[in-house]
Amino acid sequence: MSKRIAGPEIERLIQLLAKVPGLGPRSARRAALHLIKKKDQLMAPLAGAMAEAVDKVRVCSTCGNVDTSDPCTICTDARRDPTTLIVVEDVSDLWALERAAAMNTRYHVLGGTLSPLDGIGPDDLNIASLVSRVAEGEVREIILAVNATVEGQTTAHYITDQLADLDVKVTRLAHGVPVGGELDYLDEGTLTAALKSRTAF
Numbered sequence: 001m002s003k004r005i006a007g008p009e010i011e012r013l014i015q016l017l018a019k020v021p022g023l024g025p026r027s028a029r030r031a032a033l034h035l036i037k038k039k040d041q042l043m044a045p046l047a048g049a050m051a052e053a054v055d056k057v058r059v060c061s062t063c064g065n066v067d068t069s070d071p072c073t074i075c076t077d078a079r080r081d082p083t084t085l086i087v088v089e090d091v092s093d094l095w096a097l098e099r100a101a102a103m104n105t106r107y108h109v110l111g112g113t114l115s116p117l118d119g120i121g122p123d124d125l126n127i128a129s130l131v132s133r134v135a136e137g138e139v140r141e142i143i144l145a146v147n148a149t150v151e152g153q154t155t156a157h158y159i160t161d162q163l164a165d166l167d168v169k170v171t172r173l174a175h176g177v178p179v180g181g182e183l184d185y186l187d188e189g190t191l192t193a194a195l196k197s198r199t200a201f
Contacts, residue, residue: 082139
């Protein structure tokens with residue numbers, strides 16, 4: 001049995017931090033200690049920001065993004081192309097694409113991927129709302145930006161089938177050699193996808 005090293009409040013802080021993705025028990029202890037040492041400069045403002053986020057953060061009823069307004073700022077931005085939707089698995093994927101600033105369009109967050117082994121079926125994802133958005137007629141292209149995993153590809157095929165009767169073009173992200181990548185360091189699946197997705201030079 002491990003000894004308690006601090007009071008119950010600090011132990012609870014460590015336990016909660018350990019639940020954050022990317023932080024295990026050891027990293028959580030280091031983070032908690034850093035927060036405690038910087039109590040006035042960091043911990044108090046962080047606690048205030050988190051309390052405010054609990055009150056104000058909403059899930060967009062249109063696309064599934066998180067924001068302080070519903071619909072979110074992306075859905076209400078008139079400068080974005082309303083005819084193209086990029087479909088992503090999670091909000092983190094949406095944020096990654098926004099950082100890349102490659103396209104000025106709108107999104108649809110699925111909330112995961114189909115995974116029968118984990119009990120995740122179509123009704124557990126935002127697929128019906130995607131089909132409804134497309135059925136309204138404004139969307140002309142769906143870009144499936146799901147991960148290149150078995151679950152991601154299964155989800156992409158399912159969505160394509162659901163949209164088959166609607167007048168919409170369905171495309172997917174190219175898979176292959178990353179910018180700056182060296183062939184010797186790539187796995188066989190990536191190399192195969194790159195060869196199949198080759199383009200004119």
